[in-house]
Amino acid sequence: MASRLILRMPITRPPLNPHPTTFTRNLTFTSRQQAKRRLQPLTRSPPPTSKSQPPRLPNPQSPNSTPKTFNDIFSERKLPLIGAGIVALLLGTYLSIVITSTLKSSSSSSSEPCSHDHISAQKFDSRLDLPERLGGITSLRRQLASEARGHVLEIAIGTGRNLPYYDWTEVVSPSSHLSDGERVKKVLNWPQRKYGTQISDLEKEHGGLEGEVISYTGVDISPDMLLLARDRVRLNVPGLAKIMRKRRAEPMPEEKPATVVSAVEDRVKLVLSDAEKLPIPPPPSTLESEKYDTILQTFGLCSVEDPKRLLKNMLKAVKPGTGKILLLEHGRGWFDWMNGLLDKWAPAHHAKYGCWWNRDIEGIVREVEGEMGGKVEIKRLKRPAWRQFGTVMLVELRVKGEGEGEEKREEKKEEKKGENKGEKKEK
Numbered sequence: 001m002a003s004r005l006i007l008r009m010p011i012t013r014p015p016l017n018p019h020p021t022t023f024t025r026n027l028t029f030t031s032r033q034q035a036k037r038r039l040q041p042l043t044r045s046p047p048p049t050s051k052s053q054p055p056r057l058p059n060p061q062s063p064n065s066t067p068k069t070f071n072d073i074f075s076e077r078k079l080p081l082i083g084a085g086i087v088a089l090l091l092g093t094y095l096s097i098v099i100t101s102t103l104k105s106s107s108s109s110s111s112e113p114c115s116h117d118h119i120s121a122q123k124f125d126s127r128l129d130l131p132e133r134l135g136g137i138t139s140l141r142r143q144l145a146s147e148a149r150g151h152v153l154e155i156a157i158g159t160g161r162n163l164p165y166y167d168w169t170e171v172v173s174p175s176s177h178l179s180d181g182e183r184v185k186k187v188l189n190w191p192q193r194k195y196g197t198q199i200s201d202l203e204k205e206h207g208g209l210e211g212e213v214i215s216y217t218g219v220d221i222s223p224d225m226l227l228l229a230r231d232r233v234r235l236n237v238p239g240l241a242k243i244m245r246k247r248r249a250e251p252m253p254e255e256k257p258a259t260v261v262s263a264v265e266d267r268v269k270l271v272l273s274d275a276e277k278l279p280i281p282p283p284p285s286t287l288e289s290e291k292y293d294t295i296l297q298t299f300g301l302c303s304v305e306d307p308k309r310l311l312k313n314m315l316k317a318v319k320p321g322t323g324k325i326l327l328l329e330h331g332r333g334w335f336d337w338m339n340g341l342l343d344k345w346a347p348a349h350h351a352k353y354g355c356w357w358n359r360d361i362e363g364i365v366r367e368v369e370g371e372m373g374g375k376v377e378i379k380r381l382k383r384p385a386w387r388q389f390g391t392v393m394l395v396e397l398r399v400k401g402e403g404e405g406e407e408k409r410e411e412k413k414e415e416k417k418g419e420n421k422g423e424k425k426e427k
Helices: 020-039 070-076 078-103 118-126 129-135 137-146 180-195 223-236 307-317 336-353 361-371 406-426
Strands: 150-155 213-220 258-263 268-272 294-298 324-330 376-382 392-399
Touching: 129 137, 137 294, 137 324, 137 392, 150 307, 213 223, 223 258, 223 268, 294 307, 307 361, 324 361, 361 376, 361 392
Parallel strands: 150 213, 150 294, 213 268, 294 324
Antiparallel strands: 258 268, 324 392, 376 392
């Protein structure tokens, strides 16, 4: 039998530690280090960025540190705080002035006589200076008055806030005896002396000279407002301050129509009258049938019972072809929220001032244009004062002359006849 050879590998054993206490200490030390590593939180490094930014260090406040005062904050943010305060102040002031002027506007053209006496009306009139300047109304008054020419009629003159902006050169000293060149030079030099306006600013198309007023007639229904208008006529028409008293000595007339002021050979007149119901006074001329070259009205259609009737009355009194009607009115604006406020406060405003400030002035003008059968032309209709949210409107109307537009009507008739003949042939 073959014998089996059993090979046994030697078993390796770790060497014995001759110092057992040292082994135990090492084991205890390593276990403590592992335990500490387990308890430490894991820290993640932030992703690399293109630009190395220093880490933000917390700014802990010690319990003994005091909080920042208003002076500290103001010194740190001085300019932004001052700028924000100025903007808020200006915005609040402007809104308050616009609202106040809107609430108190149009009393100067009320359909009923104002209950204020002369002093209170004067105080009320002076309060409108700043709101009208900020709202752009003053510049619009100046624009309309500078466009007046010839025989001028102003309806609902009120306290006469447009009087400082008219050209009174031809009214005070007519230049009919002068040549055309001398007369033009005289007229154009007046606004340049008073306002610094250039001659080119007054040159218009068709050779017309805007700002050349030959006569002026102002009409209003309120005696108290006409007293203030009388004061402005005295101060603004050259030479009248020397011949007119500061205050009217005789009482205001009770019956209407009545002339309150007649000066410069009847070329300047103020008439106490209701222009809506009564005939408009003729211009100071030898021909009573002569009509006005310019009819001007500011904030009047909102104050009468029948604005369409008043507008038609003005159209009858202006010269066809060459005459024009200039209106500066207020009513419904661009935004529904503004129109809602006007509707809400309209009854109270009318009860106090006699003005319906929520009327659709544009709609009234277009209705009258349609009812006149094509005889009226709307040359201008815009809302220039954007700071009034579209509630202020500037309108220019013109009555067409005789025979004007007949050629177009005949052309339309011929076109209709041709169309009718073509339809018959097709049938």
